Amino acid sequence: MKKPKVFVALSGGVDSSVAAALLKKEERFDIIGAHMICWKDAVARAKNERCAAERDAEDARRVADKLDIPFYVFDFTEEYREKVFDYMVREYRSGRTPNPDVMCNKEIKFGIFLEKAISLGADFVATGHYARVKNVRFEEQNTVSLYQAKDKNKDQSYFLWTLTQNQLKHALFPIGDYTKNEVREMARKFNLPTAEKKDSQGLCFVGKIDFAEFLKGLISAHKGAAVSAAGRKIGEHDGAEFYTIGQRHGIGVGGGELPLYVAQKDIKANVIVMVEKDNPLLYKKELMAGDINWIAGKSPKLPFKCETRVRYRQPLQEARIMNDESRIKVVFNKPQRAVAPGQSVVFYLPAVASAKAGDKKQVLGGGIIC
Numbered sequence: 001m002k003k004p005k006v007f008v009a010l011s012g013g014v015d016s017s018v019a020a021a022l023l024k025k026e027e028r029f030d031i032i033g034a035h036m037i038c039w040k041d042a043v044a045r046a047k048n049e050r051c052a053a054e055r056d057a058e059d060a061r062r063v064a065d066k067l068d069i070p071f072y073v074f075d076f077t078e079e080y081r082e083k084v085f086d087y088m089v090r091e092y093r094s095g096r097t098p099n100p101d102v103m104c105n106k107e108i109k110f111g112i113f114l115e116k117a118i119s120l121g122a123d124f125v126a127t128g129h130y131a132r133v134k135n136v137r138f139e140e141q142n143t144v145s146l147y148q149a150k151d152k153n154k155d156q157s158y159f160l161w162t163l164t165q166n167q168l169k170h171a172l173f174p175i176g177d178y179t180k181n182e183v184r185e186m187a188r189k190f191n192l193p194t195a196e197k198k199d200s201q202g203l204c205f206v207g208k209i210d211f212a213e214f215l216k217g218l219i220s221a222h223k224g225a226a227v228s229a230a231g232r233k234i235g236e237h238d239g240a241e242f243y244t245i246g247q248r249h250g251i252g253v254g255g256g257e258l259p260l261y262v263a264q265k266d267i268k269a270n271v272i273v274m275v276e277k278d279n280p281l282l283y284k285k286e287l288m289a290g291d292i293n294w295i296a297g298k299s300p301k302l303p304f305k306c307e308t309r310v311r312y313r314q315p316l317q318e319a320r321i322m323n324d325e326s327r328i329k330v331v332f333n334k335p336q337r338a339v340a341p342g343q344s345v346v347f348y349l350p351a352v353a354s355a356k357a358g359d360k361k362q363v364l365g366g367g368i369i370c
């Protein structure tokens with residue numbers, strides 16, 4: 001019988017390399033490696049240097065050669081700039097704090113890449129995400145559910161809340177049932193050329209950069225006032241757009257006995273309010289969210305209780321979810337620190353309801369914090 005065809009997104013890192021190796025080892029799939037080029041470093045090219053993206057592409061090709069699988073390279077630089085990069089810049093200019101990793105998964109990895117793979121005959125795409133999927137019965141229909149990964153420190157389900165049933169039914173996450181240490185060890189056993197490669201950090205497909213300086217190359221700096229909770233001027237900043245709620249470092253305001261954090265921003269007035277870490281202005285009991293996506297394809301019966309997180313790796317927080325016209329209202333059991341508009345709030349099925357799944361927390365969906 002013809003084997004299902006899987007396009008594995010080889011980023012050039014150890015996680016996606018092991019994902020491809022595991023699928024190849026199973027011998028029940030027809031595996032094809034694919035590398036996405038989404039960013040070209042103009043500065044590196046001007047200096048005639050190899051940029052990080054070029055090194056990643058080379059490593060991805062070496063992995064494909066090692067596994068003896070076909071290898072494709074897709075150039076999605078235009079789509080990435082339009083759907084991820086430009087979105088990120090617009091959000092910062094409006095005073096919000098975007099999450100480009102979420103948009104990258106939605107529009108690129110499980111958007112245009114998935115579409116391209118299917119057009120070339122793929123049944124699935126696989127990535128090196130730390131997450132898990134499972135087909136379940138839901139009201140007489142097969143529904144694909146998304147779960148946290150085994151490795152809670154590496155779990156990336158937070159970044160996948162925008163995925164739909166149509167996307168998830170074509171998605172494989174081969175390393176979701178392993179810890180990072182186990183993945184490293186498997187990479188060594190498979191003798192993969194990326195086994196000792198350090199994890200990539202920074203902006204999706206761009207890599208590690210001085211993000212503050214990067215933004216200043218896109219948004220003009222303009223001095224504004226930093227004030228205390230009482231409205232007293234305590235310093236200056238380079239522009240309210242450059243800072244996010246809860247930020248401490250890189251502002252140049254302080255000098256007192258205790259560190260100060262950004263609690264509020266006024267983009268029109270170009271003012272940021274800075275407070276000490278225990279100040280109530282840094283905490284919110286509730287939030288509003290829009291652009292909601294329910295992974296099952298339909299909303300649960302509202303209101304309901306669930307667990308949530310408002311940033312990556314934050315411990316799950318108990319909350320109540322309810323309708324508020326066209327948006328969702330999230331009321332936390334305990335006030336949450338540094339809730340930033342533009343970031344994602346993600347909903348997880350409570351532990352009691354997901355007991356059948358063992359240690360796996362099911363991702364119900366999420367939205368963008370207003």
